[in-house]
Every structure is written in structure tokens, then in C-alpha cells.
Amino acid sequence: MTAELARRFEEGDRRALARAITLVESGHPAGAELLRRFRGRGQARVVGLTGSPGSGKSTLADRLIEEARRGGETVAVLAVDPSSPFTGGAVLGDRIRMMRHYRDEGVFIRSMASRGALGGLAGATVAALSLLEAFGFDWVFIETVGVGQSEVDIARVADTTVLVLTPAAGDAVQAFKAGVMEIADLIVVNKFDLPGGPRLVEELKATLELAPPHPTGWEVPILTTVASRGEGARELLDAIRSHRRHLEATGTLEPHRLERVRFEVQAVIQEWGRKLSEAAEPLLRQVARGEKTPEEVAEALLQTARSRSA
Ligand SMILES: Nc1nc2c(ncn2[C@@H]2O[C@H](COP(=O)(O)OP(=O)(O)OP(=O)(O)O)[C@@H](O)[C@H]2O)c(=O)[nH]1
Numbered sequence: 001m002t003a004e005l006a007r008r009f010e011e012g013d014r015r016a017l018a019r020a021i022t023l024v025e026s027g028h029p030a031g032a033e034l035l036r037r038f039r040g041r042g043q044a045r046v047v048g049l050t051g052s053p054g055s056g057k058s059t060l061a062d063r064l065i066e067e068a069r070r071g072g073e074t075v076a077v078l079a080v081d082p083s084s085p086f087t088g089g090a091v092l093g094d095r096i097r098m099m100r101h102y103r104d105e106g107v108f109i110r111s112m113a114s115r116g117a118l119g120g121l122a123g124a125t126v127a128a129l130s131l132l133e134a135f136g137f138d139w140v141f142i143e144t145v146g147v148g149q150s151e152v153d154i155a156r157v158a159d160t161t162v163l164v165l166t167p168a169a170g171d172a173v174q175a176f177k178a179g180v181m182e183i184a185d186l187i188v189v190n191k192f193d194l195p196g197g198p199r200l201v202e203e204l205k206a207t208l209e210l211a212p213p214h215p216t217g218w219e220v221p222i223l224t225t226v227a228s229r230g231e232g233a234r235e236l237l238d239a240i241r242s243h244r245r246h247l248e249a250t251g252t253l254e255p256h257r258l259e260r261v262r263f264e265v266q267a268v269i270q271e272w273g274r275k276l277s278e279a280a281e282p283l284l285r286q287v288a289r290g291e292k293t294p295e296e297v298a299e300a301l302l303q304t305a306r307s308r309s310a
């Protein structure tokens with residue numbers, strides 16, 4: 001079954017790709033087998049789009065798809081399903097926003113579940129990226145809602161992280177407060193048609209000037225867009241390309257890619273840890289009674305895991 005699926009995948013069958021991602025996402029052994037086979041083939045520009053709910057990430061993604069397709073490049077979009085109380089129903093919106101591309105053979109749009117209540121990236125989502133790269137997409141955009149854990153995760157996983165802000169009240173304040181700006185390689189002020197755009201740009205510039213210089217000399221550009229009208233999309237795509245060139249020129253692309261793998265490995269370890277400690281109720285009680293240390297219990301659990309996988 002897997003061999004047949006792999007064959008269709010290699011032939012560029014998008015339904016095979018969709019099926020392969022489902023297998024990876026559900027932790028099916030066939031998913032692992034496909035990853036073993038395809039990982040490391042191809043390399044896309046992996047771009048994270050993060051920002052507060054409703055800032056226009058999907059609309060922007062739609063425009064970026066349009067621009068990339070104009071140049072004949074292929075695009076995949078992963079919309080990370082924010083199953084958090086902040087953004088119920090967003091995925092439907094994402095779908096509608098990018099609907100017009102669904103029939104385009106060069107575009108693949110998929111939503112993936114997030115991890116936990118804080119909306120962090122699931123290890124399986126990151127693994128799915130490798131399938132998209134192997135399938136041969138030139139661009140992969142990952143849309144995550146910038147609340148909780150996701151923007152920290154996305155910065156580790158994407159080659160380029162785009163922070164989408166708007167002049168809407170509170171948006172910028174939130175960005176400054178949470179230290180979100182530190183993860184941005186590019187800042188986009190979207191909804192620049194609304195009042196307050198130029199002022200926000202000035203504030204952002206002032207804040208960036210105070211920030212310590214980036215170790216590789218990258219200067220975070222501030223771009224303005226009106227995604228709903230497609231304005232600024234081409235400039236944004238060009239800026240993302242520039243960032244990618246900067247990564248290549250400074251030798252930081254490879255360490256960045258390793259960071260993505262580190263994320264995946266840590267996700268697996270976390271998941272194992274969660275499963276193990278769930279099964280360890282009696283041992284936990286021993287720690288609570290002071291009969292064992294947490295280290296002793298952790299060691300015992302790891303040994304159990306090791307003997308199980310041997
Ligand atoms: N005025 C204005 N509205 C915009 C602009 N870009 C997007 N919008 C609108 O903002 C709303 C939210 O846009 P989305 O693209 O769904 O935003 P999002 O960030 O993907 O939202 P979530 O996925 O729910 O976090 C929609 O009604 C868009 O039409 C813009 O540049 N100007």
C-alpha cells in the first residue's frame with residue numbers, strides 16, 4: 001500500500017500527497033515510512049506568517065500565492081488550525097480566503113491541527129513540511145495565529161518569519177509587550193488603508209532602532225500592505241527572497257534547518273514523556289510521598305521506554 005502511495009507521490013499526484021500528510025499527521029507507521037523515504041529531497045522557501053487573529057494573514061497568503069504563481073512558482077500553504085478559544089472558526093475563513101486557488105494544480109492548501117491549548121506547532125506539522133518540500137513546491141507558507149506558543153515555534157521552523165501587524169488598536173501594543181518582534185525577520189503592517197498606519201510604522205522603526213543588532217547583520221525591514229487589494233504583495237515576496245539570500249550568504253540557512261529538525265526531535269521526546277508519565281501514576285505517588293526523587297522516576301520511565309523499543 002505504501003509503495004503504491006509513494007509511487008503516486010513521486011508522480012506528482014496531489015491526492016497522494018494529501019493522503020501522505022494525513023498518515024504523518026495521525027502518527028501512522030506508513031507516514032513514518034514515507035518520511036524516511038522522502039525527507040531531504042527538495043528544498044522550498046519555508047515562510048511563517050504569524051500575527052494576531054484577523055490581521056490578514058490568509059488574505060496576504062492568497063496574494064503571495066498569486067504573485068508566486070505569476071512567476072510560475074508552485075506554492076503550498078499550511079494553515080495551522082488554532083483550536084484555541086481565541087480564534088474559533090478561523091480555518092473556515094482561511095479556506096474561503098484562498099478558495100480561488102483550489103483548482104490550481106500548482107497550489108496546495110491544507111489545514112493542520114495545532115498542539116495543545118497554546119496553539120504551538122505539532123511535530124507532525126513540521127514533519128509534513130518535509131513532504132511538501134519533497135513533492136517539489138517552491139514555496140511553503142505556514143499560517144499560525146500569533147497567540148501563545150505558535151510564534152516562538154514558527155521562528156524555529158520557518159526559514160523566514162513574517163510578523164503581520166495592523167494599525168488596529170492594541171495590535172502593536174501586544175507585539176511590543178510579548179517580545180514577539182524578536183522573532184520577526186520581516187514586519188508587515190497590513191491594513192495600511194486604515195487610519196494609524198504611518199504612525200505604527202514610525203513606532204516600529206523606533207523600537208527596532210533600540211533593539212540590539214542582529215548577529216548576522218540582518219536589518220528587519222518594515223513593509224506595508226493592503227492585502228485585501230493586493231498592494232505590497234510583490235514587494236513582500238521580494239523581501240522574503242532577500243532574506244533567504246541573506247541566510248545563504250551568511251551560512252545561517254543550514255543551522256536554521258537543523259533547528260527545525262531539533263524541534264521535531266524535541267516534539268517526539270515531549271510526546272513520549274507525556275505518554276510515559278501518564279502511565280506512571282504509582283511512581284508519581286512515590287515521589288509525592290518522598291520515597292523517590294523525580295530524577296529516579298524519570299530514569300525508571302526512560303528505561304521502560306528503552307526496553308519496550310528494543
Ligand atoms: N481594510 C482591510 N481589511 C483587510 C486587509 N487585509 C485583510 N482584511 C480583512 O481582514 C479580515 C481578516 O482577514 P484574514 O485574512 O482572514 O485574517 P487572518 O489573519 O488570516 O485571520 P485568522 O486566520 O482568523 O487569524 C477579512 O475580513 C479581510 O478581508 C487590508 O489590507 N485592509
Ligand SMILES: [Mg+2]
Pocket residue numbers: 057058059090093094143
Ligand atoms: Mg487566517
